[in-house]
Amino acid sequence: MSINTERDLEANLQIGPTDQGMVRIFIEAGDVEIPMDFDPEEAEEIADEIRAAAMAARSVSG
Template sequence: MGIDKESDIAANLQIGPTTLGMVRIFIEAEGVELPLDFDPEEAEEIAEEIRAAAARARAMAPKGSR
């Protein structure tokens, strides 16, 4: 499955700090629990990538659908 393919898979996403000073992204779907830990600098880079992707998606959206 590529990044630009639609999917019917539903998942829960949680993001928060760990007791060891890491940032955890926790993904839970049917039969899957995936904890992903990042140091704070990596987490900030991921946040920047998400913001940039959101801006590109917003620019691609049809006018009036926002």
């Protein structure tokens, strides 16, 4: 299994600040709930990785 393996799975993704000063990424898929908390610096690093992946995906698709 890799990042390129397609799945027929539906999930809900929410991202927002918590009342503890963290950034939460919350994933819900069926009966599974995954809350992941990151400090703001970690969240910015994740955002940078998402931007880099989006740029790379653009070069593949067009």
